[in-house]
Amino acid sequence: MARKPKQQRSKATVDAIIEAALISIARQGPGATTARQVADIAGIGVGSLYEYFEDKDAIFTAxxxxxxxxxxxxxxxxxxxxxxxxxxxxxxxxxxxxxxxxxxxxxxxxxxxxxxxxxxxxxxxxxxxxxxxxxxxxxxxxxxxxxxxxxxxxxxxxxxxxxxxxxxxxxxxxxxxxxxxxxxxxxxxxxxxxxxxxxxxxxxxx
Amino acid sequence: MARKPKQQRSKATVDAIIEAALISIARQGPGATTARQVADIAGIGVGSLYEYFEDKDAIFTAxxxxxxxxxxxxxxxxxxxxxxxxxxxxxxxxxxxxxxxxxxxxxxxxxxxxxxxxxxxxxxxxxxxxxxxxxxxxxxxxxxxxxxxxxxxxxxxxxxxxxxxxxxxxxxxxxxxxxxxxxxxxxxxxxxxxxxxxxxxxxxxx
DNA sequence: TGCTTGTTCGGATTCAATTCGGAAACAGAT
DNA sequence: ATCTGTTTCCGAATTGAATCCGAACAAGCA
CATH class of the missing domain: 1.10.357 (Tetracycline Repressor; domain 2)
Known part of the structure; x- marks a missing residue:
């Protein structure tokens, strides 16, 4: 839950999540985007989302x-x-x-x-x-x-x-x-x- | 699912739902309002919402x-x-x-x-x-x-x-x-x- | 290499949306 | 007033998404 990324690898993950969120929001709007979709687009597991973001809303905010x-x-x-x-x-x-x-x-x-x-x-x-x-x-x-x-x-x-x-x-x-x-x-x-x-x-x- | 109200009583229910939705949207925004909240504000059971509206979104549209x-x-x-x-x-x-x-x-x-x-x-x-x-x-x-x-x-x-x-x-x-x-x-x-x-x-x- | 810390994952849990089957209220006829 | 078919209401059960969590995996370091 809401960690700071320390390694290069995880910084890339955070970036991928944010870009995936933008893509998903553009496609379907925030209301219709699910956490799993964002994870899929970012190419990571669902659980990983919550390593860096409090909740789905925090992803949208970012x-x-x-x-x-x-x-x-x-x-x-x-x-x-x-x-x-x-x-x-x-x-x-x-x-x-x-x-x-x-x-x-x-x-x-x-x-x-x-x-x-x-x-x-x-x-x-x-x-x-x-x-x-x-x-x-x-x-x-x-x-x-x-x-x-x-x-x-x-x-x-x-x-x-x-x-x-x-x-x-x-x-x-x-x-x-x-x-x-x-x-x-x-x-x-x-x-x-x-x-x-x-x-x-x-x-x-x- | 999505019936037409025929009796006076149900017309009042539909109205109560719409007003409850407006109140709840005003309070917390559409994203944060739950079906149960709308039903509670309207003073009806959850199931009744779906007698006259296809889904929650239809309530917001109305x-x-x-x-x-x-x-x-x-x-x-x-x-x-x-x-x-x-x-x-x-x-x-x-x-x-x-x-x-x-x-x-x-x-x-x-x-x-x-x-x-x-x-x-x-x-x-x-x-x-x-x-x-x-x-x-x-x-x-x-x-x-x-x-x-x-x-x-x-x-x-x-x-x-x-x-x-x-x-x-x-x-x-x-x-x-x-x-x-x-x-x-x-x-x-x-x-x-x-x-x-x-x-x-x-x-x-x- | 062995140890510690950071990272990922996906099944388990929680919570809201929606369904469904039957109870209650109603309208109209007897 | 009673009966009957229709309308309305309900809330427990189902479904699916959001979130949590602990095991597995990778990186940094001695």
């Missing part, structure tokens, strides 16, 4: 953490580049990168993300929101005229939360009513319009 | 449908009034009504909504999105100058999906960074800014 870490690792390096672009281009670049990330490995992360909006899991997503909030803040630093926008924290809150959910939902759509490109444009336009309207500066987008 | 129906029933009657207001006031009125609805019965519906964003459940939320899309469309009909906005479907998609998620998330926040009033204002401002920026008409908000 898988979620892996997802969150990878997502943050995708966002962070983009920041220096994004803060130098105009709003529309920055939003576009961010969203397309995000999409590619979610589509990797046969949509592994996209399929997992669909389950990540339920109660408990949202808690653990905080690092993603913080990374995006960080991007938002740094962007403002590089475009000081934007600081005249009112209600910046609330704007960021709406934009980031609503944005993540909308993108995941859209990418999961069977037959989307609009293309991802259209959605991307609207995302950029929405924010840029607000900035330009409030700040009254067209240079806000340069 | 509970979700109840939630969706009630939500739509809250939105529909607002439409005639909202379409005559300016954007900011309409958004404000809608959001405050939505909040009151979610806060009813000791946040019963808010707590349920927190679990409603996972994969399968989003499917069944379609009626809510349709009702809001309907409101959006009718609003445009009453303010034809807004039809000059580009990408209207994508705007509606982002605004509705992002909006619902953001509101539920914010109301669930332990210590919100910003007040609901601020958020409401940003919601209105965001949409109004886009409209005014694109249409170039300040009368868009009258």
């Amino acid at each position: 898988a979620g953490a892996r997802f969150v870490d990878d997502t943050v690792a995708m966002i962070k390096p983009l920041i220096p580049e994004l803060v130098r672009m105009n709003i529309r281009d920055a939003v576009s670049k961010l969203l397309f990168t995000f999409r590619d990330f979610l589509e990797e490995n046969n949509q592994l992360y996209l399929k997992c993300a669909r389950h990540a909006f339920s109660q408990d899991m949202v808690m653990h997503q905080a690092p993603i929101n913080r990374a995006l909030m960080d991007l938002f803040t740094q962007y403002l630093m590089h475009h000081p005229e934007l600081l005249r926008m009112p209600n910046i924290p609330a704007v960021a809150y709406f934009y980031i939360n609503g944005g993540i959910f909308t993108v995941v939902r859209h990418l999961s759509e069977e037959k989307p009513t609009q293309s991802f490109e259209e959605l991307t444009m609207v995302f950029g336009d929405f924010l840029a319009s607000y900035a330009e309207h409030k700040v009254g500066a067209s240079n806000a987008t340069q | 509970a979700g449908a109840r939630f969706v129906d009630d939500t739509v029933a809250m939105i529909k009657p607002l439409i005639p009034e909202l379409v005559r207001m300016n954007i900011r006031d309409a958004v404000s009125k809608l959001l405050f009504t939505f909040r009151d609805f979610l806060e009813e019965n000791n946040q019963l519906y808010l707590k349920c909504a927190r679990h409603a964003f996972s994969q399968d459940m989003v499917m069944h939320q379609a009626p809510i999105n349709r009702a809001l899309m309907d409101l959006f469309t009718q609003y445009l009909m009453h303010h034809p100058e807004l039809l000059r906005m580009p990408n209207i479907p994508a705007v509606a998609y982002f605004y509705i999906n992002g909006g619902i998620f953001t509101v539920v998330r914010h109301l669930s926040e332990e210590k919100p960074t910003q007040s609901f009033e601020e958020l409401t204002m940003v919601f209105g401002d965001f949409l109004a800014s886009y409209a005014e920026h694109k249409v170039g008409a300040s009368n868009a908000t009258q």
Whole structure:
């Protein structure tokens, strides 16, 4: 029950378990994945799961953490580049990168993300929101005229939360009513319009 | 297994089961609610659950449908009034009504909504999105100058999906960074800014 | 090699979901 | 009120998944 892996071998096992969990969650959702399935995919015995994880839920939590870490690792390096672009281009670049990330490995992360909006899991997503909030803040630093926008924290809150959910939902759509490109444009336009309207500066987008 | 209730008595039982399910979901989430708990809250025997529902999941689906129906029933009657207001006031009125609805019965519906964003459940939320899309469309009909906005479907998609998620998330926040009033204002401002920026008409908000 | 510690395994146990057969409540007719 | 077929309710028994546990196996070390 919940040991720390000390040997190389067991570290690999833990990793295999987490990846197996991600795969199984993507395939069938957390509710339908059984401990035996995870063990089978990881290529280990059922009992071994409980050597490193308190219970099945702990496995899901670890898988979620892996997802969150990878997502943050995708966002962070983009920041220096994004803060130098105009709003529309920055939003576009961010969203397309995000999409590619979610589509990797046969949509592994996209399929997992669909389950990540339920109660408990949202808690653990905080690092993603913080990374995006960080991007938002740094962007403002590089475009000081934007600081005249009112209600910046609330704007960021709406934009980031609503944005993540909308993108995941859209990418999961069977037959989307609009293309991802259209959605991307609207995302950029929405924010840029607000900035330009409030700040009254067209240079806000340069 | 999955009979139709014929007598008054059994209709009450079905109702009690659905309400018990909502209560239990609100308390502990769907994953942690057991069939026995639902039966206990409903004041019936375990076996009775299976007289009217195929399985536990069917009970959750029915509970979700109840939630969706009630939500739509809250939105529909607002439409005639909202379409005559300016954007900011309409958004404000809608959001405050939505909040009151979610806060009813000791946040019963808010707590349920927190679990409603996972994969399968989003499917069944379609009626809510349709009702809001309907409101959006009718609003445009009453303010034809807004039809000059580009990408209207994508705007509606982002605004509705992002909006619902953001509101539920914010109301669930332990210590919100910003007040609901601020958020409401940003919601209105965001949409109004886009409209005014694109249409170039300040009368868009009258 | 012999000893200690770390790791894996899968059968045994526990607990929740679902079934089933019969008891209780009901509606309608006599 | 009594009888009769139907509807509703129940909870012990079954089933299967989650979890535990102790024996077997591998690694590190003297």
